[in-house]
Amino acid sequence: MHFNTRCIHGPGPAPDHTGAISAPIYQTATFAHPGVGRSTGFDYTRCVNPTRCALEETLASLESGAAALAFTSGMSAIATVAELFSPGDHLVVSADVYGGTHRLFADVSAKNGLRFTRAGSADQIAAAIEPSTVAVFVETPTNPMMQVVDIDAVARATHAAGALLIVDNTFLTPFFQRPLELGADIVVHSATKYLAGHNDTLAGVVVVSDAALAERIGSLRSTLGGPLAPFDSWLVLRGLKTLACRMERQTDSAARLADWLAAHPAVTQVYYPGLASPADLAISQRQASGHGAMISFRVVDQARAHRVLASVRVIQFAESLGGAESLITYPLTQTHAEVPEAQRRELGIDATLLRLSVGLEDPRDLIADLASALAPPSDSLPAADAAVPR
Ligand SMILES: Cc1ncc(COP(=O)(O)O)c(C=O)c1O
Incomplete structure (x- = not known):
């Protein structure tokens, strides 16, 4: 079968x-x-x-x-x-x-x-x-x-x-x-x-x-x-029982979000297998039939990273990944807090890095959520320093 x-x-x-x-x-x-x-x-x-x-x-x-x-x-x-x-x-x-x-x-x-x-x-x-x-x-x-x-x-x-x-x-x-x-x-x-x-x-x-x-x-x-x-x-x-349709749908949404993030002025780098170097892309395409629904990305500075974590509404600021609900994680203080600082620095896990698990919501709502969370601070919004992770 x-x-x-x-x-x-x-x-x-x-x-x-x-x-x-x-x-x-x-x-x-x-x-x-x-x-x-x-x-x-x-x-x-x-x-x-x-x-x-x-x-x-x-x-x-x-x-x-x-x-x-x-x-x-x-x-x-x-x-x-x-x-x-x-x-x-x-x-x-x-x-x-x-x-x-x-x-x-x-x-x-x-x-x-x-x-x-x-x-x-x-x-x-x-x-x-x-x-x-x-x-x-x-x-x-x-x-x-x-x-x-x-x-x-x-x-x-x-x-x-x-x-x-x-x-x-x-x-x-x-x-x-x-x-x-x-x-x-x-x-x-x-x-x-x-x-x-x-x-x-x-x-x-x-x-x-x-x-x-x-x-x-x-x-x-x-x-x-x-x-x-x-x-x-x-x-x-x-x-x-729903693994296949979840993986297909989440990966389609992730590819859309990765492209959207890569074009955003507040995002300085996107890490997604579908956007990897030609050599890595070739390996990925040889051994896997899809790129998955996990995206890491870097924003302009720590204040913007904290602001994103405090501002998302559809996407939840939480550890873990792979579920129906989209989650955004701060590897520095969450999943990778126990990795020694020198190793984290060598890998690029710093205060500007965010990790996104793309869930099953409509990708248009996820993009709208990220668009408002990534917007530069204005007087009507809390100061970046006050945007402490929930
Ligand atoms: C790649 C990977 N392996 C293993 C684990 C550990 O799994 P669990 O949290 O189910 O113990 C995690 C948890 O986040 C993970 O992301």
């Missing part, structure tokens, strides 16, 4: 004797045993639950994986994958990653003896690989600078060293980009974002190309205790 159909039905029709169209929510912590040494296949929800299984089968199918595992959050998913590695192991990580991933690696994994090197392009990643490298972790496009990383090139360099390639596919989702088909071994998601799609559920996902690796990660998940609850699994399943 085609991708859009599998978003709705999963890999096949659900075997439910009642004929229920929507997957049942098995809101139970435990399952009765038919006898000693016998099991229905379901014993305890921390290990396995039928609603979560339905979600995982759909996710494995959409990401072209051997198996998928659903977690309580994206961070729980990434932290559990990090437990595959041992003290002394070395990982190469995208220089520009979500701040929470940076904090996990810098504060927790490093304390557990893992070593990390940050690198940007595929060439820099290949050069950073050393004999003790066990994994490469990349986001593409990166958060928040929207840099495109060549998954195929990184996969070749990673596998030549006998290491695993892990790709955070949160921004594009399998609708646009399927890293396992491009050579990655593990895909992670904050399913809180586009997969669930409604800014109402926290969830994470791991999808792997190899069943034995899935078993290892599944065993770590049961041990560490991070599997997604049945009701939240159902919410993500419900979100997935």
Whole structure:
């Protein structure tokens, strides 16, 4: 079946004797045993639950994986994958990653003896690989600078060293980009974002190309205790049914907004894969069938950035992304606050940078909202210094 159909039905029709169209929510912590040494296949929800299984089968199918595992959050998913590695192991990580991933690696994994090197392009990643490298972790496009990383090139360099390639596919989702088909071994998601799609559920996902690796990660998940609850699994399943049309619509709107922002006099730079350099655009078009709905942009100065955050009305000033509601984020104090200042400066995450997640509202209303928020201050409006983020 085609991708859009599998978003709705999963890999096949659900075997439910009642004929229920929507997957049942098995809101139970435990399952009765038919006898000693016998099991229905379901014993305890921390290990396995039928609603979560339905979600995982759909996710494995959409990401072209051997198996998928659903977690309580994206961070729980990434932290559990990090437990595959041992003290002394070395990982190469995208220089520009979500701040929470940076904090996990810098504060927790490093304390557990893992070593990390940050690198940007595929060439820099290949050069950073050393004999003790066990994994490469990349986001593409990166958060928040929207840099495109060549998954195929990184996969070749990673596998030549006998290491695993892990790709955070949160921004594009399998609708646009399927890293396992491009050579990655593990895909992670904050399913809180586009997969669930409604800014109402926290969830994470791991999808792997190899069943034995899935078993290892599944065993770590049961041990560490991070599997997604049945009701939240159902919410993500419900979100997935509209993934294809949401991604199409949000991306169409984002392309319009990116062009509009690029022409605005108060905007000094727009970071959007569709507006990338010819070389990055070529990589993006080769590995993804769309540019997604995340845009970062820079405004003339800090006062204007604060003013935008205080003035938007349709777009909400909030962390997160990927839902029906458009959100604007200030990476400096929100998503990337935990990245050390020197690294932030090197990446360009400063007081003038804003990140926009384009939602499902009519793009004309989003443009009108940004037009009034970006307007230069006038006497009738609050002074820029008073425009403190809400
Ligand atoms: C790219 C990316 N990966 C991972 C995460 C972490 O996911 P969660 O917030 O669901 O724990 C986020 C959260 O913003 C993210 O943007």
